[in-house]
Amino acid sequence: MIDTNRGYGYEVSPWELRWKNLDLDALQRTESTFALSNGHIGLRGSLEEGEPCGLPGSYLNGFYEEHALPYAEGGYGYPEAGQTVVNVTDGKIIRLLVGDEPLDLRYGNAVEHERWLDFKKGTLSRRTVWETPTGRRIQITTERLVSFTQRAIAAIRYEVEALDGPIQVVLQSDLLANEPVESDTTDPRVAAALRNPLVGDFATMEGFRAVLCHHTRRSGLRIAAGVDHELEVADGLHTETHVEEDLARLTAAVDLPENGRLRLTKYIAYGWSGQRSVPALRAQVDAALAGALQTGFEGLLVEQRGYLEDFWETADIEVDGDPDLQQAVRFAIFHTLQAGARGESRAIPAKGLTGPGYDGHAFWETESFVLPVLTYTTPDAARDALLWRHSTLDKARHRAEVLCLRGAVFPWRSINGSECSAYWPAGTAAFHLNADIADAVARYYAATHDHDFDRDAGAELLVETARLWASLGHHDPHGGFRIDGVTGPDEYTAVVDNNVYTNLMAQKNLREAAAAAERQPEVAERLGVTSAETAAWREAADKIVIPYDEVLGVHPQAERFTEHAEWPFKDTPPEHYPLLLNYPYFDLYRKQAIKQADLVLAMHMRGDAFSDEAKLRNVDYYEARTVRDSSLSACTQAVMCAEVGHLDLAYDYLGETALTDLHDLHDNVRNGLHLGALAGTWMAIVAGFGGMRDHDGRLTFAPRLPRQLRRLTFHMCFQGSRFEVQLTPEEASYRLISGDPVKTAHHGEIITITADKPVTRPVPPCPPRQAPAQPTGRAPQRRTPRG
Ligand code: BGC
Numbered sequence: 021m022i023d024t025n026r027g028y029g030y031e032v033s034p035w036e037l038r039w040k041n042l043d044l045d046a047l048q049r050t051e052s053t054f055a056l057s058n059g060h061i062g063l064r065g066s067l068e069e070g071e072p073c074g075l076p077g078s079y080l081n082g083f084y085e086e087h088a089l090p091y092a093e094g095g096y097g098y099p100e101a102g103q104t105v106v107n108v109t110d111g112k113i114i115r116l117l118v119g120d121e122p123l124d125l126r127y128g129n130a131v132e133h134e135r136w137l138d139f140k141k142g143t144l145s146r147r148t149v150w151e152t153p154t155g156r157r158i159q160i161t162t163e164r165l166v167s168f169t170q171r172a173i174a175a176i177r178y179e180v181e182a183l184d185g186p187i188q189v190v191l192q193s194d195l196l197a198n199e200p201v202e203s204d205t206t207d208p209r210v211a212a213a214l215r216n217p218l219v220g221d222f223a224t225m226e227g228f229r230a231v232l233c234h235h236t237r238r239s240g241l242r243i244a245a246g247v248d249h250e251l252e253v254a255d256g257l258h259t260e261t262h263v264e265e266d267l268a269r270l271t272a273a274v275d276l277p278e279n280g281r282l283r284l285t286k287y288i289a290y291g292w293s294g295q296r297s298v299p300a301l302r303a304q305v306d307a308a309l310a311g312a313l314q315t316g317f318e319g320l321l322v323e324q325r326g327y328l329e330d331f332w333e334t335a336d337i338e339v340d341g342d343p344d345l346q347q348a349v350r351f352a353i354f355h356t357l358q359a360g361a362r363g364e365s366r367a368i369p370a371k372g373l374t375g376p377g378y379d380g381h382a383f384w385e386t387e388s389f390v391l392p393v394l395t396y397t398t399p400d401a402a403r404d405a406l407l408w409r410h411s412t413l414d415k416a417r418h419r420a421e422v423l424c425l426r427g428a429v430f431p432w433r434s435i436n437g438s439e440c441s442a443y444w445p446a447g448t449a450a451f452h453l454n455a456d457i458a459d460a461v462a463r464y465y466a467a468t469h470d471h472d473f474d475r476d477a478g479a480e481l482l483v484e485t486a487r488l489w490a491s492l493g494h495h496d497p498h499g500g501f502r503i504d505g506v507t508g509p510d511e512y513t514a515v516v517d518n519n520v521y522t523n524l525m526a527q528k529n530l531r532e533a534a535a536a537a538e539r540q541p542e543v544a545e546r547l548g549v550t551s552a553e554t555a556a557w558r559e560a561a562d563k564i565v566i567p568y569d570e571v572l573g574v575h576p577q578a579e580r581f582t583e584h585a586e587w588p589f590k591d592t593p594p595e596h597y598p599l600l601l602n603y604p605y606f607d608l609y610r611k612q613a614i615k616q617a618d619l620v621l622a623m624h625m626r627g628d629a630f631s632d633e634a635k636l637r638n639v640d641y642y643e644a645r646t647v648r649d650s651s652l653s654a655c656t657q658a659v660m661c662a663e664v665g666h667l668d669l670a671y672d673y674l675g676e677t678a679l680t681d682l683h684d685l686h687d688n689v690r691n692g693l694h695l696g697a698l699a700g701t702w703m704a705i706v707a708g709f710g711g712m713r714d715h716d717g718r719l720t721f722a723p724r725l726p727r728q729l730r731r732l733t734f735h736m737c738f739q740g741s742r743f744e745v746q747l748t749p750e751e752a753s754y755r756l757i758s759g760d761p762v763k764t765a766h767h768g769e770i771i772t773i774t775a776d777k778p779v780t781r782p783v784p785p786c787p788p789r790q791a792p793a794q795p796t797g798r799a800p801q802r803r804t805p806r807g
Pocket of ligand 1: 370378383384385509511615616649650651652696
């Protein structure tokens with residue numbers, strides 16, 4: 021069943037994403053949706069033959085090139101160097117000559133062609149029946165994986181079968197550095213940095229194994245990429261090998277009889293370092309290849325499936341009543357895992373490792389959107405991402421010094437921990453990122469009780485970010501603690517006073533830091549934290565200013581926001597969105613147009629600071645002014661609409677966040693997936709319809725099923741226990757899967773989930789609500805599940 025009624029091309033299926041038929045125009049976006057990654061290696065879903073290709077991409081987390089940042093007018097404290105993710109040595113390419121025709125799907129006839137991403141197996145597969153321009157047919161089947169269990173390894177199995185009588189086939193398996201990439205950057209310096217970014221150091225090929233070592237010119241990082249091969253064919257095989265600085269090639273030629281097959285298994289290994297030598301990196305990839313060959317392709321498949329079986333037991337969400345949504349939800353969870361699984365002390369970029377968008381930088385959504393999901397599904401991955409932040413603490417301390425502040429200031433966008441944002445109002449001034457990191461640290465600790473992490477990294481992150489707030493804010497003459505001149509999550513306002521989101525997150529940060537300093541006296545002593553300092557943090561937290569508009573009865577997202585002029589939404593034509601591409605920032609900044617949830621996000625993350633009445637009034641007020649020009653908004657709107665009882669609207673927003681990439685809603689999926697929106701899909705379900713909250717480290721639920729669904733079941737883990745929550749229109753059932761009993765709450769009633777039998781409670785009816793309006797033309801698409 022092809023999803024033709026909606027025209028997005030994927031077949032609807034619960035555990036896979038399948039695309040049938042050849043559609044070359046869609047190649048670039050399916051390269052992103054079909055990307056494979058383990059958080060360390062990322063391979064876009066390009067066709068094996070290398071061409072036609074939308075945008076080739078093989079990435080290694082943390083591997084980047086540096087370039088100068090463009091400023092028409094410089095200024096004190098502006099970051100000087102930018103970083104851009106590099107398309108590294110490509111090991112995916114397997115070219116094929118059939119008779120004397122190169123397989124190129126732009127020519128001849130793709131009689132049958134399908135590709136599918138399997139969420140349980142963790143593989144991308146393909147089957148193509150191709151008729152050469154001279155009318156000879158062959159079938160190609162491929163399967164590839166990026167291993168979750170062998171972090172340095174990817175592997176491809178490629179099989180070609182002669183369908184019409186004897187024919188000669190020649191395979192060329194390449195390892196190619198500096199492959200040409202079209203860049204859509206407008207900055208010539210970035211384009212120059214990315215043209216032939218790799219300088220050759222060493223190249224070797226022995227037998228079927230090759231290793232190429234390179235380094236980058238400016239960032240000085242070294243990379244080794246290796247391949248090894250297994251060939252299976254009846255007989256008559258001729259092979260050749262060739263190696264030069266940027267290319268290693270194994271060629272295999274054979275005459276295939278009718279229905280004869282040639283099968284190539286290719287193992288690809290990567291290693292990179294800023295410090296290790298060429299011989300050390302070469303040894304590393306040689307060892308990784310030896311390990312992979314010893315496991316074998318079948319063995320890698322078995323390991324991959326085992327890893328995912330375990331993952332889905334903790335992370336699966338079953339959606340009964342909306343098959344498109346079911347697929348989109350598993351797609352979202354799968355890619356969230358892929359982005360973080362084996363990052364191991366590296367960042368999780370906004371696009372994961374699925375494309376070059378945002379230059380491969382990580383932003384605040386890692387901590388605010390992605391880590392909550394990983395914390396409750398694969399906590400080790402959340403820990404590792406936080407360890408990356410911790411490893412960059414010295415840079416963040418230095419940045420604080422440059423900005424004449426105390427503690428640590430983490431970068432708004434970065435690959436290596438140094439600030440790369442050249443636009444300070446939406447970069448440097450977006451200090452909330454530091455509280456977002458602290459929030460993720462506190463959540464991870466509460467959800468795992470990982471004392472080693474707390475002692476070695478968590479407490480220090482909390483302390484240094486709290487010091488920032490203590491120095492950035494000040495006590496005013498009226499007894500309040502103010503944080504002025506900052507940018508909140510909504511980037512259509514900037515450099516504002518007392519942004520509610522920032523202040524509430526800073527408040528939590530200050531309190532968590534005081535608690536951590538008491539919990540970890542040795543860490544506190546090492547960092548010179550005194551009792552006077554923790555008392556000052558607590559006092560600042562208690563006195564933090566939270567603006568409120570008494571006349572309208574709502575919270576302004578920052579001081580005086582509700583007094584700003586309204587944006588003329590009625591006169592804004594649909595083609596003028598996103599507004600940032602059609603109106604000057606100065607005008608956006610002084611009016612009430614909201615790019616993405618800000619105050620509404622505050623009500624999700626710090627829901628404990630708002631009354632139920634305030635939440636309802638605020639949701640309605642901000643719904644009317646939020647345009648969702650960022651993909652980081654719909655999920656938060658889903659969560660809060662669900663909480664206040666706008667269930668239909670919450671469902672529409674869930675649909676929007678879940679289909680952001682599959683339906684290419686922002687028209688840029690070719691550059692990579694939107695990790696925040698994908699993780700936000702989990703959030704919209706678990707925190708939205710499940711009503712999951714974790715204020716003060718206590719896990720609670722207040723579930724309600726939208727009328728469009730018959731049942732919703734989600735899994736998660738907390739303090740080492742795994743459990744399942746199943747929701748029907750009438751009741752919620754909590755069942756322990758493994759581990760100790762879990763103490764939680766259902767709509768305010770304390771319950772304990774034990775191994776004996778599921779705890780089942782009725783779901784209270786939803787109060788009748790009048791749905792709020794959105795800006796003209798910006799309502800989410802009404803979601804009607806097909807039957
Ligand atoms: C959003 C930011 C986000 C960035 C990267 C922007 O459009 O406004 O909040 O961090 O994209 O995803």
